[in-house]
Amino acid sequence: MAFECQRNSYKCEFDSKVLSCKISDNKPGLYRIVFDDTILFPEGGGQPEDLGCLNDSISVLHVEREGDVAVHYTKVPLEEGEHVHMRVNWERRWDHMQQHSGQHLITAVIERKTGYKTISWCLGVGLDNKCFIELDSNKMSLQQLQDAEEECNKLIIQSRAVNVRIIERDSEEFNLVRSRGLPSGSVGPIRVVDMQGVDVNMCCGTHVSNLSHLQCIKLLHMEQKGTSSTLVHFVVGGRVCHQLGRMHANERSLSKLLSCGPEEYGRQIEKISKNQRADAKQNKIYLREIAELTVKNHLSSPCAVESYFVLHRDDADHEFMSVICNMLLPHKILILLTGGGRKGQGIFLLSGKDDKLVSELGPQISAMLEGKGGGRGSRYQGKVQKIELYKVAFEFVKNHLCTQ
Template identity: 35%
Template sequence: MAAERLYYTSAVLDFDTTIADIRLTKTDELGQLWQVALAETAFYPTGGGQPSDRGMLIAYAPSGASLEVPIEAVEEDEDGEVWHYVRKPLIEGTEVQGRVLASRRMDHEQQHSGQHLLSAVFLRELTLTTVSFHLGAESSTIDLDTKERPTEEQLHQVEEAANRVVAESRPIWSRFVEREYAEDMLRRGDLRKLPEREGPMRVVQIQGIEFNACGGTHVENTGAIGAISIRRLEKVKQGWRVEFCCGQRVVRAARKDYIALDAVARTLSVGAADVQARVEALLEEKKAQAKELKKLKALLPPSA
């Protein structure tokens, strides 16, 4: 049987379990790589635009000695089994402790919950539908189904509306429902789409905002998202791609932006608030100098 997924119903990051299966998958320059299945797991596998958790498995000997085995990746196979990739073989039936890397899990929860909220606000404010989501290492993206470029004013409108919901700390719940019930939700307009798979499915709800069929990890309320910052817009084949970040990533991005801006300001010997005006003045000077140079070249005699 496939492992029980603890993250569906619990925020637990440390858990006790048993090695249910292990198999050698490949040998590379780093050595052998093994796939380990657990009786239950709190490790989220890659899927739905969200990367997998990291962490370790810890096995204890009767003597009290411990063996720590880092987890390099977590993936789900076509049968729904969750496989944990490790570099050390473990014996089937061994009792182990699993420890999910808390900082990575929290970061992914903030980005994923922030994406749900941002997509819902784009739909509510501008009637723009999200067609895909990707959670990257530094920032994340959603692709909007629109040929027309959203204006800067519209992006600010969405960003401010989303952050108002963040400040309200609205609860975020998840529950499993039968497919028939989910189809009724779809017909009522509570859900925008359903996954193709059969059987019960998990629905994530942001109070008063949306319902969404989703198997990912999320924070418990919108306040835990921290903040949402829209970074830039890019034209892609299916519409317009919005790059954004949430939580601590907003803080890191703001710090990085300020360091870069401060360096430019010091180079130009102006305050940070005056950088744009100074750069525009320099560009105008460059244009004027280019025109003057063109006039002087016209006064030169033809070359022999």
Template identity: 30%
Template sequence: MNSEKLYYQDQYITSFTANVLKSEIDDQGRYYVVLDQTAFYPTGGGQPHDLGMLNDINVYGVEEIEGEIRHFTEEPIEIDTMCTGEIEWERRFDHMQQHAGQHILSAAFVEEFDYKTASFHLGKEICSIDLDVANLSEGEATRVENLANDMILDNRPIETKWVTEEELSNYKLRKELSVSENIRLVIIPEFDYNGCGGTHPSTTGQVSAIKVLHWEKQKKKTRVYFVCGKRVMKQLSEKHQVIQGLTSLLSAPQENLEKAANQVLQQSKQYEKEITDLKMHLIKYEAKALLEQAQLINGQKMVQAVFQNRPVPELQHLAKVIVANTNDTVVLFVNENVQKLQMVCAKGSDLSLSMNQLVKQVLPIINGKGGGTDSIAQGGGDKLVSAEGLMEKLVKSI
């Protein structure tokens, strides 16, 4: 059931009337209608679908399925109804700017370095292309961005043309086509010739500007992130606000922000080292105090302690310091946090007990996991018993 595609006749149409040819519910329970003509662009070719209204009913999705352009609506619309459609123009024009900008940028990469575009993603905030090249330099990106913006300043026409497969030899296409019929070319004369089914402005000047933001390696390709049109100003505004905030926080002008931030990071690393050193000193005193409180239980000297929200590595270190200062003592630590119970068990070198076996014997009561060596072991699990109950089980298991 074919619909007349008004968005190909005039991409600037924002309102239209149409008759409902089909009104159904799909297998996902979504209402949809098929119209005799439509200005709603369906998802395709890397470009998201339009949004808008049909008879004041929200259209939240548009897809071309089995040859039909389906308009997904929040409420059903009866068949043979005459509809008035309204396109959300700001979204449509943004997509036109981004899509045309991608054509210009991709063509500029080919023009300057013969770097071909493998794929394109038009995101809600940022767009990206994947280049068939493993690395991209700062100089290359700047050179391409400058050429792309020169094309915009030239305000060249952006033309569309339907051609046959036989006529393709008359055009220097940027990449091979994926279709052999209903071929639509988007042309920027003497710069870019590309098969595309998307919507674009009528001139390059309406793209306004292109800004390459950053890029990253993607296997053997390079993913380039960029924005066009109004998104450039939005990015500039957001980044300026961040810079102003950092300028105030770091008490440094914009040109010295990187230096000031590095100084703060270096100072933070130094503080972290000093804090770690101080913790190690405190642990030595804590170990001494706990060892002095050791009790003889069933003939075995034990150090027992229940903690709240202590990092397990810290408790492991504390246990090691204790057993390093005594050969005949067992150390039993239980740690309780919001979500789980944890244990750390260690022993002096003269004892024949296995802490690994001890932990594994107790873990089932908290549905836990863990392990270690004969000298020290640890584990954790669900809070199915109290911390004191878990400690009691450890003591009884020795």
């Protein structure tokens, strides 16, 4: 077996010999290496692969399973027959062991207490991520979730042993082991993970040797998936500590920003949202009034240009532009309005009595400001990526009208 040492979940250093090394066909720039044995777990059974290094200098970037062979990928070639020293990225391995053994425990406890079976699971990579199991029912209650979490943590306190055994396919025990079915291509004896008095399950992954190593389990929340299954999200061990630290830091930051404690977050955020809605409503009223005054001032000015009107405001919205266009359109002038910050995204509106002129200039202005637009009749509008070029568009309108 090409990954015999995986029977020992705690082996993190190992000497091995290169059986083959060649350029990978499907992973450009990487070498495909097979050893006579390995301690690097190849991705499978829902658990991501181990990462590590060879001879303390060559990084193993991926490990995958081909039948009963573990294939390693590196950027550096090795000589066939060469002896190498393997080292596992232990922090990654330990995290995966905690989450995977935790999943076995959660699955066994929920099935025993509720009868709901786990039909799939996911181990999110990294301390910032969560794991989940998918149950074959959408009837799981919050009380059942709390009871399952309590039972899991009681078993952790009891320090139940976790043993890995190899059994034969034709043995009596094989038919008693919990399993979701063997993977295609599986051959030879079967590896089982035995949690003392809790669960015996077929599994190829790496696991802790005692439930006390899980430290604790937190079942976070449930999420219905369709009409027949439920996702139960969870974290185990080091991820509980990491996420609690992150949540506490976020809580302190929010308390400072909101000027209140966590128990007042809801009330304070609701108050802020209410004030924001009121301010937005008032701003719309002000913008409408500004639009009306802008047009009146323009029309009453002795210096007003009779053939076009251009205007940019950082805070201009579609309603502001529409008010100006509606008021100026009877005066048969070409109108170009732009809105948005001084740099980046924005909006524009081109309007006039001459539909042909609007349809001709609209796409050109849109391209000038690196945007997309459309329209028909007397209006052409759109969104742009370079609103800071609005002055170029204004000059374009002026020059076009002056040359006609």
